[in-house]
Amino acid sequence: MELKPANNFIEEIINEELSVGKVEKIRTRFPPEPNGFLHIGHAKSLCINFGTAQKYGGKCNLFFDDTNPSKEKDEYVQAIKEDIRWLGFEWDTINYASDFFQDIYELAVGLIKAGKAFVCDLTADEIRENRGTLTRPGVESPYKNRSVEENLQLFENMKNGMYADGEKVLRAKIDMASPNINMRDPVIYRVLHATHHRTGDKWCIYPMYDFAHPICDSLQGVTHSLCTLEFEDHRPLYNWVVENTGVSHKPRQIEFARLNVTNYVMSKRYLKKLVEEKFVDGWDDPRMPTLTGLRNRGVPAEALKRFCEEIGVAKANSEIQVEYFDHFVRDYYNQNAPRAMVCFNPIKVIIDNYEGSETVLTDINPNKPELGQREMTFSKTVFIDGEDFSLCPPPKYFRMKKDGLVRLKGAYVVRCDDYVLNEDGSVKEVHCTYLPETRSGSDNSGIKVKGTIHWVDGQNFVPCQVNKYGHLLNDAEYAGQDFSERMNLNSKTVIDAVCERYVADAADGECFQLLRKGYYKKMSGGDKPVLSEIVSLKDSFKA
RNA sequence: UGGGGAUUCGCCAAGCGGUAAGGCUACGGACUCUGACUCCGUCAUCCGGGGGUUCGAAUCCCUCAUCCCCAGCCA
Numbered sequence: 001m002e003l004k005p006a007n008n009f010i011e012e013i014i015n016e017e018l019s020v021g022k023v024e025k026i027r028t029r030f031p032p033e034p035n036g037f038l039h040i041g042h043a044k045s046l047c048i049n050f051g052t053a054q055k056y057g058g059k060c061n062l063f064f065d066d067t068n069p070s071k072e073k074d075e076y077v078q079a080i081k082e083d084i085r086w087l088g089f090e091w092d093t094i095n096y097a098s099d100f101f102q103d104i105y106e107l108a109v110g111l112i113k114a115g116k117a118f119v120c121d122l123t124a125d126e127i128r129e130n131r132g133t134l135t136r137p138g139v140e141s142p143y144k145n146r147s148v149e150e151n152l153q154l155f156e157n158m159k160n161g162m163y164a165d166g167e168k169v170l171r172a173k174i175d176m177a178s179p180n181i182n183m184r185d186p187v188i189y190r191v192l193h194a195t196h197h198r199t200g201d202k203w204c205i206y207p208m209y210d211f212a213h214p215i216c217d218s219l220q221g222v223t224h225s226l227c228t229l230e231f232e233d234h235r236p237l238y239n240w241v242v243e244n245t246g247v248s249h250k251p252r253q254i255e256f257a258r259l260n261v262t263n264y265v266m267s268k269r270y271l272k273k274l275v276e277e278k279f280v281d282g283w284d285d286p287r288m289p290t291l292t293g294l295r296n297r298g299v300p301a302e303a304l305k306r307f308c309e310e311i312g313v314a315k316a317n318s319e320i321q322v323e324y325f326d327h328f329v330r331d332y333y334n335q336n337a338p339r340a341m342v343c344f345n346p347i348k349v350i351i352d353n354y355e356g357s358e359t360v361l362t363d364i365n366p367n368k369p370e371l372g373q374r375e376m377t378f379s380k381t382v383f384i385d386g387e388d389f390s391l392c393p394p395p396k397y398f399r400m401k402k403d404g405l406v407r408l409k410g411a412y413v414v415r416c417d418d419y420v421l422n423e424d425g426s427v428k429e430v431h432c433t434y435l436p437e438t439r440s441g442s443d444n445s446g447i448k449v450k451g452t453i454h455w456v457d458g459q460n461f462v463p464c465q466v467n468k469y470g471h472l473l474n475d476a477e478y479a480g481q482d483f484s485e486r487m488n489l490n491s492k493t494v495i496d497a498v499c500e501r502y503v504a505d506a507a508d509g510e511c512f513q514l515l516r517k518g519y520y521k522k523m524s525g526g527d528k529p530v531l532s533e534i535v536s537l538k539d540s541f542k543a
Numbered sequence: 544u545g546g547g548g549a550u551u552c553g554c555c556a557a558g559c560g561g562u563a564a565g566g567c568u569a570c571g572g573a574c575u576c577u578g579a580c581u582c583c584g585u586c587a588u589c590c591g592g593g594g595g596u597u598c599g600a601a602u603c604c605c606u607c608a609u610c611c612c613c614a615g616c617c618a
Contacts, residue, residue, distance in 0.1 A: 135545045169616050179546040181614050190616040209618050233613050321554050324567045452576045
């Protein structure tokens with residue numbers, strides 16, 4: 001078999017195994033616990049698990065790690081599925097740890113029969129004390145030497161609901177003196193009288209992650225269980241379970257560093273608090289780093305995936321700068337977004353020497369000529385963006401200013417002759433003269449202007465507003481439509497340009513972060529408006 | 544002060560004994576009917592520090608330092 005060049009250390013391991021015939025078909029799994037929403041950190045794991053399988057012509061399962069019914073909900077499994085579909089990944093099968101509860105139970109019984117597990121009556125506090133510390137070995141449970149028969153009976157009693165939560169647990173007999181705390185006779189089953197979102201009240205004992213996960217991996221035929229670094233210490237236990245439980249298929253766990261992004265809060269605890277205490281509108285608030293939040297912010301799935309591919313896979317803890325993420329979003333829109341024009345805080349411009357009207361054209365996307373051109377009406381009165389006119393322009397201001405020349409994109413070069421102010425000092429209207437010989441497409445004037453600005457025809461404009469997601473709306477019916485749909489709708493209007501912008505802080509519907517780098521810098525003033533509220537909140541949590 | 548990981552440019556990241564890829568950022572400059580995009584140029588004599596092995600080391604050995612993870616009946 002021909003090996004594909006490895007792009008990271010995980011693929012190197014796989015290549016090695018492939019070359020010695022240790023594995024043939026690769027199977028991975030993406031294993032979320034349905035206790036919250038997926039965020040950008042999960043996107044990395046998604047890309048690694050699905051991507052690795054894909055690369056080797058293998059399969060990836062969606063696996064819900066639902067072994068703790070007190071925290072899990074069906075609502076979350078539905079949301080997770082939707083987010084994964086949005087990203088465009090296709091799982092082979094969907095499995096749930098709860099599907100394997102019976103198998104896991106039987107393997108636990110097998111462990112007891114083999115004298116490798118025992119029922120322990122110690123309380124949680126006592127177990128903790130007996131576990132020892134980082135530097136001191138633990139002491140054995142007084143219940144460790146119960147007979148197999150007694151253990152079997154007790155475990156069955158546990159299963160049959162004869163004990164209260166916490167009264168008894170099943171523990172693996174490994175080594176209380178192990179320097180690895182995870183190996184000090186870990187609890188593998190606990191009594192928990194809780195209704196499970198899938199199995200209801202069928203069970204009142206639930207396997208712990210460390211016991212269930214390796215078994216489920218094995219039963220699913222997973223060859224590579226790719227997870228994050230904090231599970232490195234659990235790998236010996238993972239392997240112990242695989243070996244001692246007697247499952248025939250032996251998966252291998254490999255760990256990689258989780259994703260951190262500057263200014264992004266990823267901890268589920270913080271995110272939950274933000275939602276519950278109403279700092280944001282919900283998990284899908286565009287300020288959230290959740291996949292659904294990013295989607296509402298206008299981040300294309302494709303851009304997110306490319307970002308995940310480019311950041312690499314390694315074992316060193318790292319923090320990627322948001323700028324890198326923004327780069328892929330910008331790049332995607334530059335390549336794919338239809339172009340259009342929009343004016344915020346519009347200023348009326350009257351072209352004194354122009355009469356009548358005409359149709360002018362502009363490329364829908366200069367990178368995609370096949371998309372054709374957009375028709376716009378040009379007449380005596382137009383609106384320009386409030387930021388594109390300055391009463392007292394700074395040194396290198398290339399947009400509209402008194403006595404200056406500027407091009408109205410797709411139309412003519414105009415000279416600003418004068419302006420009229422309102423009583424409050426704001427600009428009422430601006431008067432210009434257009435240069436007929438500078439018509440777009442047939443300009444032989446030789447006149448060069450430094451600035452080209454957006455404009456909207458005074459008669460054919462479409463008023464718009466921003467919804468709570470920062471989406472630019474023409475009217476209420478557009479609410480809730482996603483970014484791409486919105487752009488198509490806008491293509492029939494002269495007001496759009498949304499394609500070049502996405503919202504950084506939609507709280508008041510006014511603060512925009514623009515995809516265009518120049519604007520980004522201008523508006524952020526060197527600071528990071530993105531998630532600013534959340535960041536400050538994070539600091540207060542720490543304090 | 545037990546164990547497990549990590550340490551290459553501001554941020555990611557290649558490199559696997561033969562003399563430091565690439566991307567992001569930044570800074571110059573060109574171009575431009577989006578101050579965007581594009582384009583050219585600059586940005587580690589050095590790979591956490593110190594020793595050693597070698598003709599030759601970021602790559603091997605020793606040692607020190609720093610950072611992250613582990614004492615849930617969470618995952």
